[in-house]
Amino acid sequence: MSEAQRLDVTETDALREELRKLRRINASLMDRVERSSDMSANAFSMFETAISLEAMVRERTSQLEDALGQLAKANSDLAAAHSSADAAQMRLRDAIESINEGFVLFDADDRLVLFNEAYLGFWPELSPHMREGMEFSEIAHLAAQHERPLGAVVAPDRWVSERLAKHGIADGGHVQALCDGRWVQINELRTSEGGIVGIYTDITEVKAEDARARALELAERNLVLQSTLDTLSEGVCMFDSAGRLSAWNGALGHLLGLGDDPARALACHGDLLDWCRKGMGMEDHGCLDWRQDQGHVSQLCPAGDRRFEIRSTRTGQGGQVFSFTDVTDMLTAQASLRETAETLERRVSERTAELLSVNARLGQEVAERRTIEAALTQAKIAAEKANLSKTSFLAAASHDLLQPLNAACLFVAALGDKRLALPTRALVSQTATALESVEDLLEALLEISRLDAGAIQPEISHFRIDQLLQTLNVEFTPTARAAGLQLRMETEPLWVESDVRLLRRILQNFVSNAIRYTASGSVRVTCGVEGDQVRVAVIDTGRGIDSSQQEMIFEEFRRLDTRSQGKGLGLAIVRRAADMLGHRIWLHSAPGEGSTFAITLPLGRPVAASEGDGVTAPRDRSMQGRRVLVVDNERQIQSGMRTLLGGWGCQVATAGDYGEAVRLFPEDERPDIILADYHLNDGETGDRVIAQLQAHFGAAIPAVMISADRGEELKTQLAASGTPLLNKPVKPAQLRALLRTMLP
Known part of the structure; x- marks a missing residue:
């Protein structure tokens, strides 16, 4: 209702009240006149009274006619206002009926004022009960009784309470799911008069499209995950938070003997435990148990004549991932290598004993040379043959001799940098030349010994x-x-x-x-x-x-x-x-x-x-100018390695951890090889530092691990990654021989 209409109604009511008062006054005067006639028979008095009453009646009648005229005008204006209001209300109804969204209006007392057919379309069961003047709470209860919203099907009272709370706030939109599968977005806002206007929009298609997009994205992710799993040589299976099998790869069936379809035998985590422990006789030491703690577990588990490395990882969604790697062949190869090493050590011992025996015979033959010329010739021949048998010994001795020789070269070089008299400087130069000659000789001897020993x-x-x-x-x-x-x-x-x-x-x-x-x-x-x-x-x-x-x-x-x-x-x-x-x-x-x-x-x-x-282009195995990165947390060891490798012509950079090592090299440079101690500061390990450095430099840089740990676990770990291991104290000759084989 407009402001003009409300003013017309107020004025009409005032005129009606004034007319009612005039009628009461007129009735009182007439009653008084009648009582006066009964009490006094004086005609003159009655005449005076009649004249007075006539004047008063005339005056009041005039006022009554004016009031009636104003009332008629007010009624006319009110009828015109009602007609205009009805036309405006009709146009408003036509306007809200023309929109696709549901429209509903409540007044300040939260009573239904106006709604359109689209609004009733969301609640077809409520259509016979809907009427203007209903409170919103009645509509909410009716919707819950007819189980129109999906939430009302499960807990109608809770849904009504939550819906009334959201309606009372009326500061934005929210989404409701209907029991017929549709989704409606409800936007409610307060009007200037304190009422609430609501717009109901059907977003079922939007929701369906969003669901399809999410399903497509999930399918693509599952496809990528499955493709990744299928490329792994390890057998992998993943269980969800309820222990159901959710993903696996083909290698799992091959390793565990499950065939091409592991899902047929492993529907849940319990099936995996039964198959591994009972079917395969695997001793998993609890590695296959369902864990509640986060982290990674790795265990070497026997299963009959086979050995598996099992890794268990808990996912962020409460599931668990298991991976199986058959390491039987690797362990067999390691055992064979150990046996070969023992055989070689035994052969070296036997050869050493033979050399000692030959040396003893040579001494005896030399003592008898003065008396027997023929024995001298045979002794010479035996000595030459024995010299061929010393090839492996010569190779090892040459390596060990190179270390003090390099130290001597470093001392001579340091002496040459000092201020010396010319004769002394000449002696230093001659000494350096002699040492270089000896080093060349030892290098040649080493090459001959490597050729004879079949190392090349x-x-x-x-x-x-x-x-x-x-x-x-x-x-x-x-x-x-x-x-x-x-x-x-x-x-x-x-x-x-x-x-x-x-x-x-x-x-x-x-x-x-x-x-x-x-x-x-x-x-x-x-x-x-x-x-x-x-x-x-x-x-x-x-x-x-x-x-x-x-x-x-x-x-x-x-x-x-x-x-x-x-x-x-x-x-x-x-x-x-x-x-x-x-x-x-x-x-x-x-x-x-x-x-x-x-x-x-x-x-x-x-x-x-x-x-x-x-x-x-032949490979130059010289270490001259090679850039060697040494990672060790002991400064004395860094100094010793710097001196040793620098004596071999290497460019040595030393660091105590990953961060210090990265800062030693500009973006366009990287080391030729990495020498890393296994145990570093703050629990950091050398294998992790090597992996970080290779990722930082973007290349598979050759690396050597150095450690005083002689345990089998570390050897197995490094053998799996292909990283050579040198035990402390490091033998310089052994280190140099290894660097020669690894550097391109």
Whole structure:
């Protein structure tokens, strides 16, 4: 109702009240006149009274006519206002009926004022009971009685209480689920008069679309999860919070003998326990039990003649994940390796005893040399044979000798940095040269011992010989120029089949000897095809070698010119490497005619450019300039490792933990190898630091673990990850040999 209508009603009521008062006054006057007539018969008095009453009646009648005129006008205005209000109300009803959403209006007393058909569409059972003037609480109870909202089906009283509370707040929207599957969004707001207007919107399609999107997303996630599980070699099964099997992979059925469909045998967690413990006889030590605590459990469990590593992890949703890894073969291999190591140790002990026995015999033969010439010859032959048996001993001794030798080189280098008199500085320089010569000698001895012991295995590949010869040309041209010689390479793009690293060593010795023993002239390298072979020859213009000495020069420590700086080991290395590869060595020389050293190689086949490029560059196993990262929490050990590795030519960086190690290298740099102690500060371990560093640098950097822990658990853990382990105290020779094999 509008303000004008309310004013008209108020004015009409006032006029009616005034008319009622006038009628009461008129009735009183008439009654008084009648009583006066009864009490006095005086005609004059009655006349006066009649005149007075007539005047009063006339006056009151005039006032009554004015009031009636105003009342008629008010009624007319009120009728017009009612007509306008009815038209406005009709237009309002038409407007709210035209909208798709349900519309409802309650006054300040929370009584129903207005609603549309769309609103009744949400409550079709309530339509016969709906009427204007109903309180909202009546409508809520009717909806609960007819179980229209889904919440009212389970707990009608609670639903009514919650609905009345939300209606009383009326500060926004909320969503209700109906029992017929529809969803309605209710938005209620207060009007300026204190009433409540509500808009009811059907969002069933929106909800359905959202459910479909969520279902699709869940299906995609399940597909990704299943694909990930299927790629694992470990058997994996996942149970939900109720212990039901929710995910698994094909490897699970293979490892546990469940067939292609593990879900048929393992419907719940209890089935898994029964199958593993009773069906397989597995001793899981409680690893398969359902746990309430968070975290990760790992256990090695026997099952008959097989061994499984079982990992159990609790999920955030209250479920549990189990993974099974068959480590039977790995444990068998470890046992075999231990047995092999014990056999090797026993053989070394036996060989050592044999060496001691041979040495004893040699001493006896030397004592008898003065009396028996024939015994002397036999003793010499026996000594030479015994020398061949000492190859493994020589290899170990060479490693151990290199450590104090490197320390001596460090001391001499430190002495050379001081201010010294010229004669003293010359002595220091000569000492450094002598130590370098001894180190070269030990390195050559080590290489010979590795060849004899079979520590170097040939890696046969197909590559172009001209590319290898070109690298030698770059390497030896400065040396030849310094000696006043001309070095020429006459090459052809021929493919050969050999070990590129060993062949490079052979040709290096040929060219090096030719330059060393040629006083003037030239050194020429040629290659050509001879049948199904490729012949590579190094021809010099030196003084030549007599035929009686040509076989001798391939023995250890044999030099024709004792004034040269050679050690007499280069050609010995050539013979051993050639024998290992099955290549034939040729020597043609005569005094005054120079010498020709040649080797014949099998013809190779062309390979792809990438493959060929990869094999033509031989691997340089020198540690000069190698960047080594040492992670140890003891500063003294850092200093010792820095001194030791620095003496080998490495660039050493030391750190106490992961954070310190990362700060040592710029973004575009990384170490060539990592040496990490296992037990670090604050419970941090070396394997975790290695994994973090490899992830930080974005590459699988070679790594060595160093630890005083000699337990089998640590060995098994590192063997599984392929990380070598050195026990403290670290032997420098052992460390150096390991670095040589790991560095590319």
